[in-house]
Amino acid sequence: MKRKRLGKTILLQLLAIVVSLFFLLPVLLVINYSFKTKREMLLSSPFSLPSAFTLINYKxxxxxxxLVYTFANSLVYTVAAVCILALLCGAGAWAIARRREKFFKFSYIYFIIGILVPAQALFIQIFTVGNTLHLINSRIGVVCMYIVTGLSFGMFMMNSFMNTVPVELEEAARIDGCSVFRTFFSVVAPMLKPAYVTLIIMQSFQFWNEYLMTSLFISKRELRTVVLSTQVLFSTYKNDYSTAMAAIVISALPITVLFACLQKYFIKGMTIGAVKG
Structure with missing residues (x-):
C-alpha cells in the first residue's frame, strides 16, 4: 500500500513538473529574446542563449x-481602482449576505448576470456613457471604467467568502455598542483579509494588463499605460522585437512582485472553505 501511494505521489509530482515547464517555457523564451540582438533573434534558434547579456534592449x-509616465499612469489607475473596488465589493457583499430583503437578493442576481455578459459586448455602451459624462481621456474615467468592469466579479467573489465570517461576532459587536461602520471595519473586514488579498491580486492582474477598454478611453499620449505603449512599440518598430520583449518583461515585473509578496494570503484565499474545520 505504501509503495502504491509513493508511486502515485511521484507520478503526480512528475506531471506537475511537466505542466509547470509547459507554462514556464513561453516566459523563459520572452526573457531570452529580451537579451538578444535583432540579428540573433531572426537567425538563431529560439532556445539558444544570446552571445552577450546586455541591457541595451531594456534601455x-x-x-x-x-516608462516614467506610462508606469506612473498604470500604477495610479490600478491602485485607485483596486482600492475603491475592494471597499465597494466588501461592503456590498456584506449587505447582500446579511440582509434578507428582496432588493438585496435581486442585487446579487444582477451582479451574477453581469459576470455572464462578456465585457466585449458592453464596449459601445460603456464608451457612450463615458463620452456623455466627459470621462474620455481622463484619469478619473479610466479608474471608473475599471471599477465598473470589475464590480460584478468582485461582488460575487466577496459574497462567497461571507460564509466564513461568524454572525455571532457581528451580534456581539452590536451588543457592545458598535455602529454599522465600526462593525464592518473592525470585525468583518479583518476576517476577510484572505478574500481581499485574492480580489486585489486578481483585479490587479486584470487592470494592469487591460488593453481593449483602456484603448477606447485613452488617446492622449501622456495618459497611456504601459500596455498601450508596448502595443505601440510592436506596431511602430516591427523589426525590433527584441526591444518589445524587453518591454514585456518590464511591464510584468510589478505584478510579479505583488504576487510574490501576497502569495501566502492568495493561496489561503483560494482554498478557504475547501476544507471544513
Missing amino acids: NAVHKLD
Missing part, C-alpha cells in the same frame, strides 16, 4: 515606452 524599451 531602448524604457526610452521608447516613456
Whole structure:
C-alpha cells in the first residue's frame, strides 16, 4: 500500500513538473529574446542563449515606452481602482449576505448576470456613457471604467467568502455598542483579509494588463499605460522585437512582485472553505 501511494505521489509530482515547464517555457523564451540582438533573434534558434547579456534592449524599451509616465499612469489607475473596488465589493457583499430583503437578493442576481455578459459586448455602451459624462481621456474615467468592469466579479467573489465570517461576532459587536461602520471595519473586514488579498491580486492582474477598454478611453499620449505603449512599440518598430520583449518583461515585473509578496494570503484565499474545520 505504501509503495502504491509513493508511486502515485511521484507520478503526480512528475506531471506537475511537466505542466509547470509547459507554462514556464513561453516566459523563459520572452526573457531570452529580451537579451538578444535583432540579428540573433531572426537567425538563431529560439532556445539558444544570446552571445552577450546586455541591457541595451531594456534601455531602448524604457526610452521608447516613456516608462516614467506610462508606469506612473498604470500604477495610479490600478491602485485607485483596486482600492475603491475592494471597499465597494466588501461592503456590498456584506449587505447582500446579511440582509434578507428582496432588493438585496435581486442585487446579487444582477451582479451574477453581469459576470455572464462578456465585457466585449458592453464596449459601445460603456464608451457612450463615458463620452456623455466627459470621462474620455481622463484619469478619473479610466479608474471608473475599471471599477465598473470589475464590480460584478468582485461582488460575487466577496459574497462567497461571507460564509466564513461568524454572525455571532457581528451580534456581539452590536451588543457592545458598535455602529454599522465600526462593525464592518473592525470585525468583518479583518476576517476577510484572505478574500481581499485574492480580489486585489486578481483585479490587479486584470487592470494592469487591460488593453481593449483602456484603448477606447485613452488617446492622449501622456495618459497611456504601459500596455498601450508596448502595443505601440510592436506596431511602430516591427523589426525590433527584441526591444518589445524587453518591454514585456518590464511591464510584468510589478505584478510579479505583488504576487510574490501576497502569495501566502492568495493561496489561503483560494482554498478557504475547501476544507471544513
